[in-house]
Amino acid sequence: MTTRIEATRLIPGRGNVVDNGVVIFADSAISYAGVANGAPETPDADVVSTDTVMPGMWECHGHFMGIYTANIDEVWTTRPQLAAMRVTADARRALHAGFTSVRELGGLGSFLSFAVEEGQVEGPNVYASGSALSMTGGHGDVHSMDLADARRAMIRAWGEDNVVDGPDEARAGVRRMLRLGARVIKIHASGGVLSQLDDPHLPQFSKEELEAIVDEATRMERIVAAHTHGKRGMMAAVEAGIKTLEHGTYIDEEVADAMIENDVMLVPTRWVIEFLMAEGEKRGMPEYAKKKAAAAAGQHAEGIALAVDKGVKMALGTDIFGVGLWGRNGEELALMVDCGMTPLQAIEMATANGPDTLGPQAPNTGQLVAGMDADVICISGDPSTDISLLGTPDNVTHVFKGGTRYKG
Ligand SMILES: [Zn+2]
Incomplete structure (x- = not known):
């Protein structure tokens, strides 16, 4: 036909x-x-x-988590089998919203990718990271539990332990993600908003750990995507050789120049900040996250505008994570136009630039x-x-x- x-x-x-x-x-x-x-x-x-x-279109930063609230702890109190059922509907929502590809950076995406490929779930092509590597106490650790339970919770929910310390463990962490079928390696190179005890301004992982992760990923033909808000974390991640910078809240001229020089893309995820500010309250966002989101919101928009101005290459990502939120991914394009892009630039960001966030793993699309x-x-x-x-x-x-x- x-x-x-x-x-x-x-x-x-x-x-x-x-x-x-x-x-x-x-x-x-x-x-x-x-x-x-x-x-x-x-x-x-x-x-x-x-x-x-x-x-x-390409969603380059989403999470198939199968939760309803804006409190990530729901992941650890939800049976993974149930969460897995829920994300099949989110996959369909994304596809029907025009998203034929998703780069999933922590969640059930690696399993979903197999089910979609088998033709058992109607959804976008999913290129997943498995979980996201974090140092002990970092953004990807679970601060409400003792460390042994946190590791166990992550294994139970998404398949492998993600907490690594020191270059050797960092390298082993990359290998654990690869055994989940990771097409990209996701790390937390600074604190985050939806985690309890860490500070988005402060860098996470040492230089040696970052370099070990990049080295191992590169050898296996994967690029590294780094969640980062603060400037020191961004500079360290870029210098270590990561290829996509996620969120980028405190971007300034120096960071933007370093990104351009090192061929690093920005996936700004404006959607999630707007969402948390507008709807986080009624969706059970914890008090600590409210404070962190409010502190970052204005700066984040300014950072994106600066990156647009400087010509930093970008791909569309929303950080969408919840049941039924999937399908709203296309709202990000208008937010990018608010930050200074032309509509055609926003469309290029949402389409042609998407595959580049996968480096050597990019499909021809x-x-x-x-x-x-x-x-x-x-x-x-x-x-x-x-x-x-x-x-x-x-x-x-x-x-x-x-x-x-x-x-x-
Ligand atoms: Zn995210």
């Missing part, structure tokens, strides 16, 4: 909008994408007419280009002039992943 999409406008992901565009695919790859004039004849094709055709995977969505309206359209799943009328139709 050949599919032919005829669109008022084709947004290729990278590059200019094409008026009167056509996209054709017969199997898992795109065979033509461009102006209608030059398109080959396809007499037997299934024809879809739409306002806008664009690549399927993210753009409407012949030969690339047929991950294609149709939009009612024109997101190049009204970016907020992409925040509402109902505006995503058709979703194709690998040439297979999942919506429309």
Whole structure:
């Protein structure tokens, strides 16, 4: 079966909008994408007419956790079997919202990726980190338990112990994530908001630990993604060779320059900050997190604006973590336009830039280009002039992943 999409406008992901565009695919790859004039004849094709055709979007920082509250401790008090059932619905929500790829940075994503690949769960392609490596007492440790229980809780919930100290353990931690099927290595290189006792300003992991993690990951052809808020943590992570910086709250000129020089991308996750400020209270966000979120919120928006201004390369990530929140991922694009991007820059961030957050593990997708995977969505309206359209799943009328139709 050949599919032919005829669109008022084709947004290729990278590059200019094409008026009167056509996209054709017969199997898992795109065979033509461009102006209608030059398109080959396809007499037997299934024809879809739409306002806008664009690549399927990439969520580059999400968590399939299967919890309802804004209190991460719910992970440890929820049976993992139940959480796993719940995330299958979140996977479907993401796909139907136009997200055909997800880089999952801590949660059940590695297991979900297998179930999606087997065709048993309808969802995006998932590229997961397993858990996220943390030093003892770091952002990924569970501060409400003794350490032995914290390790046990993590093994029970997401499959492997994530707490590592010293270069040798750090290296072993990378290997534990690989045995979960990790496609990217996630670490916590500073304190965080939704953890009790650590300070987002302070760096986590020593230089030797960071270098061991990067060395081991690089050898296994994985890049390292580093959760970091404070400046010292960001500089240390960038100098150690991480390739994506997550959140980046206290970015300044010096950090932005170092990122550009070292080819490091920013995944800013504005959505979660806005969400916690607006809805955290009614969703049981702990008192300590409220304080930390409020302290970071304004600075975070300014940091993103500075990074946009400096031309730091970015990919879209929301830090979405809860049941039923998945599907709202597209709200991030309008937030990026609020921070100074043009709509087309936000779309490039959400599509063409996504695969680059996986380094050598990147699939051939993210753009409407012949030969690339047929991950294609149709939009009612024109997101190049009204970016907020992409925040509402109902505006995503058709979703194709690998040439297979999942919506429309
Ligand atoms: Zn996160």
